[in-house]
Amino acid sequence: MIDLRQLREHPDLVKASQRARGADESRVDDLLAADAARREAVKRADDLRAEQKTASQAVKKATPEERPAVLERAQALAAQVKQAEEALRTADAALRAAHLRIANVVHDGVPPGGEDDAVTLRTVGEVPAYDFPVRDHVEIGELLGAIDIERGAKVSGARFYFLTGPGALLEFALVQLAITRAVAAGFTPVVAPALVRPEAMEGTGFLGEHDEEVYRVERDDLYLVGTSEVALAGMHKDEVLDLAGGPRRYAGWSSCFRREAGSYGKDTRGIIRVHWFDKVEMFSFCRPEEAAAEHLRLLAWEEEFLQALELPYRVVDIAAGDLGTSAARKYDIEAWFPTQNTYRELTSTSDCTTFQARRLNIRYKDEAGRNQVAATLNGTLCAIARTIACLLEVHQRADGSVHVPVALRPWLGGHELLTPGMSLAAPAPVA
Template sequence: MLDIKMIRQNVDEVKEQLGNRGVKPEIIEEIVAKDRKRRDIIVQTETLKKQRNDVSQAIAQLKRNKENADAQIEEMKKVGDAIKAFDEELNGLDEEVTDMASRLPNMPNKTIPVGPDEDSNVELRKVGTPRTFDFEPKAHWEIGEKLDILDFERGAKVAGSRFLYYKGWGARLERALYNFMLDEHAADGYTEIIPPYVVNDESMYGTGQFPKFKADVFQIENENLTLIPTAEVPLTNYYRDEVIPEEKLPVYFTALSPSFRSEAGSAGRDTRGLIRLHQFNKVEMVKYTKPEDSYAELEKMTNDAGRIMEKLGLPYHVITLSTGDMGFSAAMTHDLEVWLPAQDMYREISSCSNTETFQARRAHIQYRDDNGKLQFVHTLNGSGLAVGRTLAAVLENYQNEDGSVTVPEVLRPYMGGLDVIK
């Protein structure tokens, strides 16, 4: 969430920066106007409270002198009624301003590309060379179904579209991938966490999913609980409403979790395969840092995700997202996209974002600096990696003409030594 004081003091800049993210200037103007009215009421209320105190003292003096204080008592009653009315109006304005501000996206870092959509994204680097096939590469869902390791038909029968069963070596390969990822991140200094897979509304608000994106999640009816769309939510809320000791920073967390997404608005997109499911496994990375360290930590996080693909031998590239393509909470995002031969294109497999103080302000996560002053931490999150998409990339990049799939060397210890899935 953006600081109301910052918005008030930098109205033109906020209009320009958030305008690049699709926010109309009238929304900023309305927030500023309501905030101005709120502050005016505070001044009037404080004036009335001083008047009430003065009248109260006058009444006490009159009573001590055994004089009539009816007029002053009537005056104090009117002042009290006015204060009550102002307080009610103030509470309403507080709620309105907070609600409107909570729906504003983060201010983008000034160095990122400005543009309305993904066409404005900028490629930073390519890593690895896509394999040249001497046969027509098949899509991962076709490979998986022919090997009898992915069962989409029965997944749809039991749960609905965009669900599946991993079966036999498919289940083993999925497990091998996420165990490999967790081991790599643990070796890089991340503390492994097994988080709750359901969270309350306060947690969803803290990371920016609520109130704006309720349509994108699965909620438990009649409960203040939501199935997590990503482990970012429970990992970032670990320190919600807490002050982290400065000496602990930076904090690195990693976790495997299922992710549940309604995929609202994605009708007709990626209806086949593992790219866009309602339930999928993901290994997440989350960091809490001091503000001055967060962008260096973003680069490290991006490299941590990339190193997983490099060890798996998967070609990928890194792009910086434009203002129009970036997620709600992010100030800067690097996407890592893996090469899928059957689609002849790169597809997203990880997003690494710095949210600066946006989530910390919503979730009240602070630390005390060298001067003893409370400051908001910066929070970062990234996929390390989306497991199903990684499995899709392995099947497509390591497929053989006879329909078998070679197991990447780093995964073989996790696969009982198996080198080819036949």
């Protein structure tokens, strides 16, 4: 949630952010009114408690003649205090509800507009040319025995799949490469839970307007995460972190689940838009003044990973109207998909400033020893299903084989090619 001090001092800035997002500007006025009402309720309750304390002391000092009237006054004040405290609880609830309806304040320089208004910052790598009819990742995956869509649908329904043989090995190789590189960059590896409590979902901004995307296990009041960002953020809920040595970074692996509500008819073929996939997610806690630089570091690590996979890509600055609730700025990296003749998102990284940490009560101590709200950032290092789809398409060859990027070979038995009917054992050394 946003900083109420910022709201009180710069309401026009918050309103401008709402306009840039295409969100309801009147919610800012609602929050201002709720904040004022809550502060008034606090003052009234405090004033009445002070009067009640004075009246209680007066009862002790009253003469027998004065005592009945003084006692009556004290009892009346006790009833008023009870009413004022109930009014304060109501005002607290109203303030929280209004607070949760306001998205994070977007950074200066974020492009205005919606999904089609993202700005390309740079394009890296050459788009490959093919002298044969290109196959999509489903056809290549079936030739290799790597992807089984039909049986995935038979077992679980639409937008599910099996990764088999070389497809399964590709998943394990990508995870190993991602985690190895993350650890080398100073991240702590984490295997994160895929089921979380409601407060973790709300704290990271994935409930409210976005809850139609989320799977809920109603019997246990738990949610299936759409990203391990949720669990990694919630891991330090109600804690004070030591950030004196710099950002605290985690690389979390988990399965991710998305209902894909509203995507009817989009990407129905293959494993680009699915209900379940595995992902390696970077997450960082840092001081607010370090967040902008940390955001660029996360982006750089994502770029280095795609370069290691030998994939052409472009970096885009996402427009305000396409930002998630918690993000003040987001960069996407879109890789080239030959059969679609376009770039599609493979990774993203978001600066959430203090928005999530304020909801989750995650703090750090400043130089004076005072508790301050931390900043949080996240970045996808590898969304595995979509990355496999891209790898198969970009690195395909005319005979149905697929080039294996050099960086992945140590975890694929040293194989330079994936070929139909291949043995999955490591190739014999060359004499």
